[in-house]
Amino acid sequence: MPEFPEMENYRRMLSGSILNIPISHVKVNREKSINVPSEEFISGLIGRRVIFVERRGKYLIFHLSDGRRLLLHLMLGGLLYLTRGSEEQPSRSTQIEIAFGDKVLHFIGLRLGYLHMLSAKEVDATLSQLGPEVIDRRMTQERFVNLMMKRRGSLKSLLVNQHALAGIGNCYADEIAFDARIHPASKIQNLNEELLEQLFTSVQHVLKEAADGGGYMDMPFTGDDDLTGKYNEQCKVYDREGEPCVRCGTAIVKAEQTGRKVFFCPNCQHEY
Known part of the structure; x- marks a missing residue:
């Protein structure tokens, strides 16, 4: 299961790849991986931008330009893969695909994990029981x-x-x-x-x-x-x-x- 280092590595790579690029296409192959109907999920993302990627424990939080969030937990076996242009697609089936211009972010292995569209308050409530961050300037x-x-x-x-x-x-x-x-x-x-x-x-x-x-x-x-x-x-x-x-x-x-x-x-x- 991805832990702090894996999710922090993803956060850094995503921050250098997808920020402030309008989302041009969304594909949902498994509706159980999201928390709202596919149509609502897709329409809520098209044209929006990810302005910031935050990590909290084993979670990633995608901050959207409209103030909402995408909360990702990869659980056991989940991973992310980014393709550009005509690059070869991942060999494994994807549950969700989000296109940022010519870049496509593939969410793979979300059989137990999920990508939920939430408000900022809903994210805070979901993560409220997590303990403190161990790599944080406040953790003396x-x-x-x-x-x-x-x-x-x-x-x-x-x-x-x-x-x-x-x-x-x-x-x-x-x-x-x-x-x-x-x-x-x-x-x-x-x-x-x-x-x-x-x-x-x-x-x-x-x-x-x-x-x-x-x-x-x-x-x-x-x-x-x-x-x-x-x-x-x-x-x-x-x-x-x-x-x-x-x-x-x-x-x-x-x-x-x-x-x-x-x-x-x-x-x-x-x-x-």
Whole structure:
């Protein structure tokens, strides 16, 4: 599932590709992926422009020139693909296509995800239960430590809890725990202030590095996109079962924790 780095990568690429270009054509191949009748969705977009693309957690928010929003959640398996002119169309079927002049943005894999047309207030209401952004100037080390001291439960469960912190999923929770040298099964209430400060540093480091590296999901945004998915080569533990730890050489272990798969080094990640 796309997480903060994947959606931030999309946000940056979209911001450099589609802003302020009037929407010239819309095609809806799956009405369940939208929240209004196809005719209303299409007529509400034709002639409008996307003036800003915002990311909130794992969501993208397309700000339209008429004040409304398109709220996108890719869920499991969703992706975006942009074609230009006569470029070859994506091999997978698309649920929604939006044309910006000669560019067409394809929304693919929205069997569980969606693209909803909403007012600004409706978007705010939908996202009101999300936790704070972990990569934000307002998220200081002190604030992070104070937030974590109010929580209980395992580190992995906390990191992927969207009500606690927005944007982190399975992959980066494991990578953050590894970077911090903390076992993902550690109880957050057992971590002292020094460990929580280290955790904050690891959250910032891993997520910024992953976003700049294109995220871990191999799904190019355009035909010539050679950035998206490249961070997968830099993952230290996620999906690396049996491979030697880059720090100590011990084989990476895959286990299950509260119904989620988890990858970690049993030697240099300590449980608290």
